[in-house]
Amino acid sequence: MGNFLQNVVNQIDPYVMQILVNIGIGIILALGLNVITGLAGQLSLGHAAFMSIGAFTGAILTIKLGMPFGVNLLCSGFMAALFSVLIGFPTLRLSGDYLAIATLGFAEILKVVFLNLDITNRALGLSVPPPYSSIPLPVYVLISVVLAVTALALMQESRFGRALKAIREDEIAAEAMGVNATRYKIQAFAIGSFYAGVGGCLYAHFIAYINPSDFGFLKSIDILNMVVLGGLGSIPGVILGASLLTTAPEFLGFMKQYRMLVYGIILIILMLFRPNGLLGGVSFKEMVLKIFRKRTQPSRA
């Protein structure tokens, strides 16, 4: 099985494969932030911190314990979720922008902590050995993406997802409907961070070298960009946003040093013309229904 999958992976051009894996990891990270910001409406500016918790947990578990990769992914996710609950418990009880400030601070503190811990090899960073598994890493990325999308799609349409959306729309009204806003916000935060932890663990093993300064404020903003660009709360939007922003450096490569300038201009133009993101407010169900109705209407008339 493992050999067969390895052969399949080898068929794909390494450069394309590298981009695909990066997109996949981007999607997982962005979907996680989408639970927190898109569904529950809480602004987190430290998503990269939870990614780094997953990355270092995964790396250390592989190095020290040689843990099987599947279990390792789960452990990394849970570790990130655990920290998010510790941060979320005091801050999510307050409404407003406290979470944004707290996560921003948490991310910076965590970076400094990782830079000074022996187990994370201080400022030198960690070299990560290949994962302990016969299945190649890209397959793990693919499975994780599929699971992440499925879980989120199910969540959105459930009683749980509705409660999160209610909190996003109007917290006072949500409470008046019996929704325990604090509990739901913490749960959303934990789920989002779990995604980040899994994404971080995949990232660590894919890049094979991690350094605390890889997970700074800019990385958090990158992930936030993916979510906002694609459309807050929309799964296809987030996938599109993650894909576009991950590949942007590739297809803007011909512009050399003006790349980031153009990137910035594109973002501004998008925010002017599609303030809700590329696919924000677009319902695919509606679109399909509309096409269907158009086709059936003439026959009725």
Add this chain to the structure above:
Amino acid sequence: MTVLELDKVSIRFGGLVAVSQVSFNIHAGEILALIGPNGAGKTTIFNLIMGLYKLTDGKILFKNINISSRKPHQIAALGIGRTFQTIHLFNQLTVFDNVLIGAHTQGGRNMTGALLKWLPAIAKEEKDLHELAFRCLQMVGLEKKRDALAKNLPYGEQRRLEIARALALKPSLLLLDEPAAGMNPQETKELMELIHVIRNSGITILLVEHDMKFVMKISDRIVVLDYGAKIAEGVPEEIRTSPLVIQAYLGKVGAR
């Protein structure tokens, strides 16, 4: 039977006593109106009942349970539904989703339940919630608009959607904060009929309203507040002729 009992309820905001020593009971199945001039403390009492403010003094009993120190979501879960003076709908969600969220306390499935929606027990719960939400929409006559976004409804329908959402909570007590505000005479008449239907389905109603004709017609009893204190309580006829009430609204004869 008493559904809600306010016992010497007071709240102070700094030096301002917004509500002082107010006591009254709401009996099962009645429509009780809370009236008073602007700033008399009507909405403050609503917020006290729902747990948005903490009492400075006194206690509030709902079905003999002391709810004075409970959180809003806990109080809602006990069976008190409310609408808001200024509309508080979930704007970006559909009409149906708004009511489904109202039915939140009628379900119990959580995070893991969301991932296992094919299990019969979970599928059934979701189906029950949908049916309940649909019945509530029917009750206020909005079932045809179920897929519209809440923010796109006209004002009167938004008001009715708020009521439908509160009904989905299966409340035994419904608090309506100025339900007729901004409505035209036709809408007000329909609202009155709706409130009667709700009461006849066994829900007790406490409402705050400024439209006196509306209040006098619909209420079984009226409690009058002025400057945070209760000044009168009784059936509409008593209130209409009470000198204290007339004085609170119109001022003293001969005073300048």
